[in-house]
Amino acid sequence: MLDNRQASPTALRMQIGARLRRMREEKGIGQSEAGDAIRSSASKMSRLELGRHSFKLRDVLDLLDLYGVRDEDERASFIDLVREAKKPGWWQSYGDAIPHWFEQYLGLEQSATTIRSYEVQYVPGLLQTRDYARAVIGLEHHDAAHEGLERRLTVRMTRQQILHRPVGAATLWTVIDEAALRRPFGGPVTMRAQIEHLIEVSESMPNVRLQVLPFSAGGHLALGGPITIVRFAEHALDDMVYLEHLTGARYPEGDEAARYQKIMDLLAIRASRPARTTTFLKDLLNEL
Numbered sequence: 320m321l322d323n324r325q326a327s328p329t330a331l332r333m334q335i336g337a338r339l340r341r342m343r344e345e346k347g348i349g350q351s352e353a354g355d356a357i358r359s360s361a362s363k364m365s366r367l368e369l370g371r372h373s374f375k376l377r378d379v380l381d382l383l384d385l386y387g388v389r390d391e392d393e394r395a396s397f398i399d400l401v402r403e404a405k406k407p408g409w410w411q412s413y414g415d416a417i418p419h420w421f422e423q424y425l426g427l428e429q430s431a432t433t434i435r436s437y438e439v440q441y442v443p444g445l446l447q448t449r450d451y452a453r454a455v456i457g458l459e460h461h462d463a464a465h466e467g468l469e470r471r472l473t474v475r476m477t478r479q480q481i482l483h484r485p486v487g488a489a490t491l492w493t494v495i496d497e498a499a500l501r502r503p504f505g506g507p508v509t510m511r512a513q514i515e516h517l518i519e520v521s522e523s524m525p526n527v528r529l530q531v532l533p534f535s536a537g538g539h540l541a542l543g544g545p546i547t548i549v550r551f552a553e554h555a556l557d558d559m560v561y562l563e564h565l566t567g568a569r570y571p572e573g574d575e576a577a578r579y580q581k582i583m584d585l586l587a588i589r590a591s592r593p594a595r596t597t598t599f600l601k602d603l604l605n606e607l
Contacts (some may be wrong), residue, residue, distance in 0.1 A: 329426025331404035333370030333556050335379070335397065340368040342386040356385045371423070376401050409477065416470035420567045424547075427559055429481060431489050433550040437532075437586050439496040440545070441504070442513055445479050446493070446520060446527070451513040452476065454505030482526060492528040494583075494590045500531065500603060507607055514604045521597045530590035531599050539589065540582050548583055 343353050350361035350368075357364075357378040366372040379397055388394060410417060410425045417425070428434065436443055441455055452475045456468055481489040503510040521529045532539070547561040560576040562569050571579060591599055 327408050327426035327429040328373075328404045328406060329370060329408070329423055330430030330551060330553075330556070331400055332373065333551075334553050335374055335400050335404065336368040336370040337553075337556055338397075339379070339382055339386075342388065343368075343382075346386050348385065353382060353385065356381050374401050374404060410474060413470055413474050416467060416474055418567075421563075424561050424563075424568060425478070427549045427561070428478065428489075430551055431481070431549045432487075432552045433490045433492065435548040435550075435583050436491070436493045437496070437546045437583060438493065438499055440502070441499055442495060442517065443491075443493050444475050445482060445491055446517060446529075447475065447479075448509070448513050448516045449476060450505055450509045454509055458504070482524065488526050490526045490528075492530075492587070494530045494532050494586045497531055497533045500600075503607075511604065511607050514600055514607065518597060518600045518604070521593060521600065528593055529596055530587060530593060531596045532586060532590040533599065536589045539586065546579055546583060548580065 343350070350364040354360045354362075354364040357375075359378075363372065367374065367378075376398065379401055380394070383394055383397060408426055408429060410422065410429075414422075434445070441447070442451060444452070447455065449472070453468070453472055456471050456475065460468060460471065482491060500514065504513075517529060520527050545563055547563070549559045549561065551558075558576075558580070560571045560579045562571065562579075570576075590596075
């Protein structure tokens with residue numbers, strides 16, 4: 320079971336949904352029948368089982384009745400999970416500064432044990448310095464008021480705490496395209512500080528594996544945009560693939576998700592090894 324002290328409402332909903340889905344399938348019950356039991360539809364059952372809709376305690380108890388779950392301890396564990404899943408995450412107080420489509424990803428990120436990512440335009444948000452992040456956010460939200468920019472900046476900096484937790488720090492394995500490192504957001508001084516930060520991270524944080532994909536690697540299948548794959552401690556939860564674009568995001572499933580997993584593996588093979596990456600960063604720093 321996920322450590323509820325760290326699990327976000329999003330991941331808890333996914334855990335509840337995954338357990339209920341297994342029970343339904345073991346009983347040979349279809350989503351339509353389960354939907355009827357909670358006065359709803361098969362499509363809503365699908366969203367519930369994927370953790371993309373909040374649970375009502377009454378609905379969970381009705382489903383446990385339908386699946387023949389009578390054990391009081393097991394029913395109590397579901398009740399506790401539903402109540403925990405209703406507690407707001409820290410980011411929900413920044414609703415005005417976070418796009419609605421990004422909220423689900425934040426919940427996944429907060430509960431991740433491992434995050435794998437590929438970035439082609441920017442240094443990953445989890446590794447950005449404050450000044451670099453301010454420059455990137457200022458570009459993305461150039462028409463926002465100063466207060467709005469600062470709130471977005473606070474969200475980005477707070478996200479990074481998952482890498483520094485004294486217990487249960489997340490592991491980040493990221494591949495950064497050389498193009499992102501040669502794009503001087505914020506000017507030379509800001510970019511130098513950002514490269515210095517990446518060098519420090521690569522040398523001092525064992526839970527961060529940093530690789531650069533150099534221009535010399537040639538073309539590759541991920542040129543279209545960033546890729547993020549989130550893994551959880553709860554083995555019943557599948558890895559989540561997250562694809563972000565300018566005005567939204569999506570979560571591929573099935574064969575498409577598996578294809579992105581393979582693409583990430585190929586990127587890691589083609590990218591410079593961590594030790595060579597540190598040397599690359601130091602050479603780049605000397606060029607700035």
